[in-house]
Structures are given as structure tokens and as C-alpha cells.
Amino acid sequence: MSYQDKYEMVCGVETHVELATKTKIFCGCTTEFGGEQNTHVCPVCLGLPGTLPVLNREAVNLAIKAGLALNCEIAEFTKFDRKNYFYPDLSKNYQTSQYDLPICKNGRLEIVVNGESKTIGITRAHMEEDAGKLVHSGESITTSDSSYVDYNRAGVPLLEIVSEPDMRTVDEVIAYLQELVQILDYAGVSDCKMEQGSVRFDVNVSLRPLGSRELGTRTEIKNLNSFTAVRRCLEYETERQAEVLNEGEKVIQETRTWDESQGVTLSLRTKEEAHDYRYFPEADLVPLKIDREWVERIRATLPELPAAKRERLKTLGLSVYEAGVLTSSKAMADYFDQVMQKYADAKIVANWIMGDLSALLKANNRSFEDCPVKPYQLADMLKLLKKGEISGKIAKTVLEEIYTSGKDPAVIVKEKGLVQISDQDALEKIITEVLVQNPKSVADYKGGKEKAFGFLVGQVMKATKGKANPELVNKILKEKL
Amino acid sequence: MKTIRKSLTELHTLLVNKEISSVELTGEYLDHISEFEPRIRAFITVTAEKALARAKKIDQKIAQGESIGPLAGIPMALKDNLCTEEVATTCASQMLRGFIPPYNATVAARLEAAGAVLVGKLNMDEFAMGSTTESSAIFLTANPWDLSRVPGGSSGGSAASVAAGEVPYSLGSDTGGSIRQPAAFCGVVGLKPTYGAVSRYGLVAFASSLDQVGPLTRTVRDNALVLNAIAGYDVLDSTSVPFNKPDYTHFLENNVKGLKIGVPKEFFEHGLKPEVAEVIQRAIKTYEQLGAEIEECSLPHMEYVLPAYHVISTAECSSNLARYDGVSYGYRAEAEEMIDMCETTRAKAFGPEVKRRMLFGTYALSSGNYEAYYVKAQKVRTLIKQDFAQALAKYHVLLSPTTPTVAYKIGEISEPVACYMGDVYTIPVNLAGLPAISIPAGFVDNMPVGLQLIGNYFAEGLLYRAAYAFEQNTGYYQEIPALLREAE
Ligand SMILES: [Zn+2]
Numbered sequence: 001m002s003y004q005d006k007y008e009m010v011c012g013v014e015t016h017v018e019l020a021t022k023t024k025i026f027c028g029c030t031t032e033f034g035g036e037q038n039t040h041v042c043p044v045c046l047g048l049p050g051t052l053p054v055l056n057r058e059a060v061n062l063a064i065k066a067g068l069a070l071n072c073e074i075a076e077f078t079k080f081d082r083k084n085y086f087y088p089d090l091s092k093n094y095q096t097s098q099y100d101l102p103i104c105k106n107g108r109l110e111i112v113v114n115g116e117s118k119t120i121g122i123t124r125a126h127m128e129e130d131a132g133k134l135v136h137s138g139e140s141i142t143t144s145d146s147s148y149v150d151y152n153r154a155g156v157p158l159l160e161i162v163s164e165p166d167m168r169t170v171d172e173v174i175a176y177l178q179e180l181v182q183i184l185d186y187a188g189v190s191d192c193k194m195e196q197g198s199v200r201f202d203v204n205v206s207l208r209p210l211g212s213r214e215l216g217t218r219t220e221i222k223n224l225n226s227f228t229a230v231r232r233c234l235e236y237e238t239e240r241q242a243e244v245l246n247e248g249e250k251v252i253q254e255t256r257t258w259d260e261s262q263g264v265t266l267s268l269r270t271k272e273e274a275h276d277y278r279y280f281p282e283a284d285l286v287p288l289k290i291d292r293e294w295v296e297r298i299r300a301t302l303p304e305l306p307a308a309k310r311e312r313l314k315t316l317g318l319s320v321y322e323a324g325v326l327t328s329s330k331a332m333a334d335y336f337d338q339v340m341q342k343y344a345d346a347k348i349v350a351n352w353i354m355g356d357l358s359a360l361l362k363a364n365n366r367s368f369e370d371c372p373v374k375p376y377q378l379a380d381m382l383k384l385l386k387k388g389e390i391s392g393k394i395a396k397t398v399l400e401e402i403y404t405s406g407k408d409p410a411v412i413v414k415e416k417g418l419v420q421i422s423d424q425d426a427l428e429k430i431i432t433e434v435l436v437q438n439p440k441s442v443a444d445y446k447g448g449k450e451k452a453f454g455f456l457v458g459q460v461m462k463a464t465k466g467k468a469n470p471e472l473v474n475k476i477l478k479e480k481l
Numbered sequence: 482m483k484t485i486r487k488s489l490t491e492l493h494t495l496l497v498n499k500e501i502s503s504v505e506l507t508g509e510y511l512d513h514i515s516e517f518e519p520r521i522r523a524f525i526t527v528t529a530e531k532a533l534a535r536a537k538k539i540d541q542k543i544a545q546g547e548s549i550g551p552l553a554g555i556p557m558a559l560k561d562n563l564c565t566e567e568v569a570t571t572c573a574s575q576m577l578r579g580f581i582p583p584y585n586a587t588v589a590a591r592l593e594a595a596g597a598v599l600v601g602k603l604n605m606d607e608f609a610m611g612s613t614t615e616s617s618a619i620f621l622t623a624n625p626w627d628l629s630r631v632p633g634g635s636s637g638g639s640a641a642s643v644a645a646g647e648v649p650y651s652l653g654s655d656t657g658g659s660i661r662q663p664a665a666f667c668g669v670v671g672l673k674p675t676y677g678a679v680s681r682y683g684l685v686a687f688a689s690s691l692d693q694v695g696p697l698t699r700t701v702r703d704n705a706l707v708l709n710a711i712a713g714y715d716v717l718d719s720t721s722v723p724f725n726k727p728d729y730t731h732f733l734e735n736n737v738k739g740l741k742i743g744v745p746k747e748f749f750e751h752g753l754k755p756e757v758a759e760v761i762q763r764a765i766k767t768y769e770q771l772g773a774e775i776e777e778c779s780l781p782h783m784e785y786v787l788p789a790y791h792v793i794s795t796a797e798c799s800s801n802l803a804r805y806d807g808v809s810y811g812y813r814a815e816a817e818e819m820i821d822m823c824e825t826t827r828a829k830a831f832g833p834e835v836k837r838r839m840l841f842g843t844y845a846l847s848s849g850n851y852e853a854y855y856v857k858a859q860k861v862r863t864l865i866k867q868d869f870a871q872a873l874a875k876y877h878v879l880l881s882p883t884t885p886t887v888a889y890k891i892g893e894i895s896e897p898v899a900c901y902m903g904d905v906y907t908i909p910v911n912l913a914g915l916p917a918i919s920i921p922a923g924f925v926d927n928m929p930v931g932l933q934l935i936g937n938y939f940a941e942g943l944l945y946r947a948a949y950a951f952e953q954n955t956g957y958y959q960e961i962p963a964l965l966r967e968a969e
Contacts, residue, residue: 050564084846280851
């Protein structure tokens, strides 16, 4: 039995994304991932006595950009606040964040699930700094003799995007997250590298009896770092809550954590044990006035976003599926557009990108971000194909060759002698020879065995190392027979 | 000791004319410090070696005929909450014992750039919380005018060292009167600049929205010279203000004719000792004789100043001091568990006054209390700003006593609230972010009394003018503690 037989899920998500700035939000340290422990640090992000934060303007620019991409209102007046709690990975034992006046609020985005579209509200998005990372000498904090702190992450700018509790199924949640991450990726707000932890999710989930309009008691599951984790966690948590309710008990309002290895959520702290963060205004930073000119300047830099791009691709004659695949990452969509500028046949370009090129990248564990085949090279190859200078089969070989050597298709075709033989006289000569050498097949064909024709085509191809123009071969063969 | 009563200008002339070298001058001050420290105890750290090395460099410059600035080659000392690169910075707390900052506070860097010679770091109330320097975890500092009295606080070491002639000037910090009150108690000139006029970068924070660094000197001119060197916008401090910094010495004219001075009547209440009031009344007469226009005025919301200040300053301090947890610098208590380590560290290394304020601030910020305390205090702060804005629209400066009493006897003030009461005339200035100066105005029982002048935002120049005229026409700055007279 599934929880859905009796209950409806209500879910909202807080998404923490790392803003793609070069330096940290309040100091000049690099935000680069990795690096020796405690090498991307300075007195400011270490929270040494007397140091003061200086706001990185670029972080504000990106937060505004994210807000615009998510149809948010951008605050004219915003400020930072301190969120106070003690934890050794927090160098000042408070996190500089935004409380009552976030930079963005009242946004929304559209998701499509099973062909139905739905609007998900964005309550707010605010800027904050990341914390450092505890490194334990043993397996976990409880089994370790000692713990160390790596402050390389401390002060990396984050945007926390809080959704309305608008999602009713796990599929909706995943669709929301995919769309959100895609938008942020397109807008260039974040690298959205999940494997590096640059996106993290906290989900708030509750159940209510089908048909009920009241909200049930929710639990919050913190720090999920992939779509898969969100899906598995929600599938587990909804069933867990359903069991609690089915037994006539109450769900406890609490913060839980997702144990990936066991596939369960575990209680972290109850509402009574919740931190009192004692938020208050950050007096070391001045409030920020964002004039409308600033907002418009940022708006002008917004690229075409996924939804608009999908619509445009559909008008080019691509299917919903094709438009969806091609826009699944900004890099792939940009690649498509760049090829289209040189070779404007959407169907053919889409086929090659989604087919052979994607397969090549996948086999080599690469993405369109660093695709060795330049868009113009793919376009040039498609032109050769269209002109009949190479066959479709040869084209595949050429593509692979561009991929490995980086050479332009015309060079490869010339060097490897891959030009298609479209010379009527030359082909006639070869075909005559093939016919002479294969009298039995000729007889079979004339005796009505259609299959023999294919064999003869194959022999011509073999003789020309596949370079013969197939249409021409067909035509000449038929004439000669 | 022939230099201790000399002004910065005189010392500069001696250096430029090669009548004395910076090494000799620094040596004289270091000797004087050695002689007086057993009685005064203003210095937590004396940086003799570094100072002499630095003085040598300045001497080389002078020898090479390079022109030097007005502070070059002249010794000075900094309150021990101003970070100094490679020189211990303790905030007079066990918590920061052994902490050696890898960077200079902006004011320290600016003085260094001006050629100043740092001779040491000065005692203070622990983390600048207190008004007597008695909350220092290191030792007590004595008032040079009467060794059985406190120098005031929290910049007690800064005021005592200047009054004792151990340095020609020092820097202090002022959150609720911490420069002006010890300046008054020790008979020196202390300026709290406009909030945002001097960078707070490298000043170990007590209350971020109130803290400001300023100079303590023997004379008004010296004060202006030091402010020239330290004031001005700093990219490292977002709350510092880009403004056109004048040469403050240009304001020093012995003329207050037509100057409109408001005397807020509320600053003559709240336990003002009659003898102190008398001194201030005489000062008012002096100004009248000099041609200033004096009028009584009112700042109606002053009665809410103390509670508002204590809510805001303790709220900010509870958060600012959260970082001292034994994790990456300073004192660390040994414990089995990580959280225990943090808790024990804080329990052991903070003194009672600091703990009291952090507890109060934490309480004021807690959910359920925030609106009633913090939000209300901010509203009061707005009202106080408005009071001042109205008064300063009418008067060039406001005049008041700096403190209700002269310096307390050591141990006299045991009740914290009584101590807070002593700051009642200085605190409103911090809440409003205005500049104010305390200058010597006379004596009660041989103990100095301070006169406070409050000006409009960035009107330090006008304050200096008003202070200079008074100083030149009264000459109290020429009085020195008996202790020093003996030494001469
Ligand atoms: Zn840093």
C-alpha cells in the first residue's frame, strides 16, 4: 500500500546554490573548489578578531539575476542579518545571512509533469555565506579522537531559494528542482555542480488526508545533495509519516537527516530543541539600496531561459522530446544554437547532437561544456554530407576523427581519402567489374532474388572502401542489370 | 626627561632640526615607561626592540634628507584591542592571551605609514567592557593624578599613559564613552570621531554600531594632528564613510565669537556632583567671555539612553564575542568533546563583566524578547538621533560635563549599574554616531574634570576650534600630575 491511497503530500524545498563568483562574498579569497585545506582563507573568512566583511558586488549581481530569472521582485532596500549559533565550522559562530528583507521575493517557475504544467511559487531568495567543513580523524564525529576544520568553503556566497509548499507529488518536486537548477545554470548564476556540493536541498514535507485542505505537521530533511537523494528521501519519508498516521499517532515536527547508506531519515532535533538563531541586523555591513537602473542593467544580461528556449526549438520543427533533451543543459543548448548558425536544419542538427555526438561524449565521460568537436566543425561536416561529398556512414567516421584529432572535417576527408565517389564514369567502370566477378548474383537477381541486389551494392561499396555514392550506385546498377 | 611636556609639533621640530634623533627620543620615552610603569601599569606590552628598530629607520630617512610627516619618529601606543601585526593583541582578556594578529588595524597601518613609532599596547577593560579598567584580566592601571584612583575606562591605559607622559599620544576606542571618560579622569584630550570617520578594521569589536577609534593627547592641536593621520575612508570597513577629510589643524583658531553653544539641561542631571557642575559652569562663563552665545536646550529622550544603549551594545557584543571558542586561536580549555571544549573555554577565559553583558545581550535577542528589547532600543536610538538633530540645527556645538564625577577610587564601584550610570553623558553621543571631545576643564580636589563638546556629523573641525579656544584661554593642559613634577 502506498501513502497516496490515503494521503496527499505537501512539499516545499529550500535550495542552497553556490553563486558563481570568483571570490568569496565578504573577502577576496578564491571560491575555487578543492585546494589544500585552509589555503583559500584570510583573516576575514577565518573570522579573526577585528576583521570586517566587505560585500562582493558580483554576488549581489548574481542574486539579482537569479531573482529575475525566477520572476521575483527585487528588493529596493535589503540588508544582512546575523544568524547566531555555535558550531566549530562557523568561524565567527554566526552566519551572515538575510532575515526579514531578502533580496528577492514572490517569484515563480513553471513545471510540466505528465504533460500538465503547474506553477510553483518562490517565496524568497536570500544571500548568505557558506560555512567551513569539519574533517574528522575517524569515520564520523562520534568515533573520532579529533576533528579539524577546513575553512576553504567559509564565506563562499550562497543563494537560498525557498519555494512555496506547492508540490504534491515526488515527481513534481523533482521537476521543480530540475527546472530550478536548469534556470540557474542558464542564467549563469551558479555552476550547479552537484557533485561538488554547489547545490544542496532541504525539503519540508507533510501529509494530509486526501481532500483535506489543512496542512499536516511537517518534518524538514536537511542537506540533500542530488535529485536521487531527494527522490529516495521523499519516498521514504512519506511512507514513514503515513505509517505514523495510520497507527493513529502524530508526526513530530522536527528536523531530520537523510542516511544515504541505510536509505532512511533519522531525527536530528525536535521543535523544542530547535536553535534560537537570535537574528539581528549585521552592523558591520551597510544596508543595500538597489536602484531600478541596477536591476535593468542585470536584466539586460539575462540570456534566453530554458522555457523560452524550448518554445523556440519547437517552432523550428523539433518535437517536445527533442526540445527537452537539447535544453537539458545550457552547454548543450548553446552548442545546438551555434551549429544552427552555420547549418540551419534543426532536425538534422538535433539528430547528430542527440545521437552520435552525445554518444561520443558519454563514452568519453565528457559534456558539451568541453566538447572537442567545435560547433563549426559539426556544421562543416553536415555541409559535406549534404553536398554528397561524404556518405552518412563516412560522416560517422569523420565525426569520430574530429573528436580525437581536432582536425577540420574537410582536412580529414582529404587526408584519409574519404571523398565520396560521385563520378558516373568511374563508378560505371567499378560496377562493370563487380558484375563480371559475380555472375551468380547477377543471375540470381535476374531470376527474381531481390536480395542479390543488396549483395552487389555491398560489393561495390567494398571495392570503393565505402566511398561510393549510394544513390548513384543504385541507379547505375539498376541500369546495367 | 626633557621631552615629556613637549607637544607633537615641538617634538617634530626637534627631529627635523636634528636636535634629537628618533632613537634617542624613543629611548627617552622607553626609559620613562620603565620608570613609571611599576606605579601606573598602563602597558600590557612594551615593544622596545621593535620601536628602536623603527626609530632607526626614521632616523635614516632624516639623515638622507627626506622630509618626514608630523608624526614620524615620535613614539605612541595603542589600546590593546587594536590589532598590530606580529605584536600580541590581548583585549586585556585571558581569552586572547598569546594571540598575535597577522595583520594591522587600519589605524595602526596608517600611523605606521605616517612614521609613528609604536612603543607598546595599552591596558583596558576586558574587551572594552567597563569604565574603570578594573575588568582587565591582566592588572589594574592607576590614575597618574592619584594612584589610588582608577584611570577610567575602557581606554584606561590609553589615558593614563598620556597623562603620565609615557607617550605623547595614544589611540583608544569609544563605544559609550571609553575615550572621553578616561580622558576626563586623567586630564587629557580625548576625541570620539563621527561614526564612520575612522576605520574600525582591526579594532576588536565590542559593539559594531557604536565602536569608534580616536586619539588621546595632551593638547587639542596634537589631537588634530593624530586625527589627520588616522581619519578617512577605508575600503576594508563598509561602515566607514567617504568624506572630504580636511586638515584638522586649520580649524585651530583662538576665536569662538558668534559660536552658538547649546547646553542640554538633561546633562546636568543624573547624579552630577555639585563640584563638577561648578567647574562646568565656570567653563560656560569662559566661553561667554570669549564671545560665544550660550543657551540652555533640551534633549527630551535622554532618560531612555542607558537602557537602549545596554540592549544594543550587549546584543552586538553577544554576537561579536561568539567567535572566541578555542577552535582556531587564543585560549583553549582541554575537554573530551568538541562542544565541551568550546563551553569550558568560554567559561574559563571570559571575566564576569564580559559574561554578564553577553548573557544580557543573548537574552535581549532571544525569540520572544527581541521585539520588547532590541526593536524598542532601536526606536529609542532613532529618537535620540532626532533630539540631537534638532539641537544641532540650532547650535554649532553642545556642551556638557564628560562625567558626573571625578575618577573613582579603585574598588569604589562594585555595583555594575552604578558604573554604567557614570557614562550617562557620553553614551547618547555613540547612539547618535556624533563626534565629541573631552578636554580638561579644571579640577576638583586635585582631580581633573572633563568638559564634553558634541558636534554635528563630521564637524570634528568645529569641535577642535571650540576646544582649542578654551584650552588656550585656560591653560589646564599645562597642569601635570604631581608624580611627573617630581620626575622633572
Ligand atoms: Zn578570505
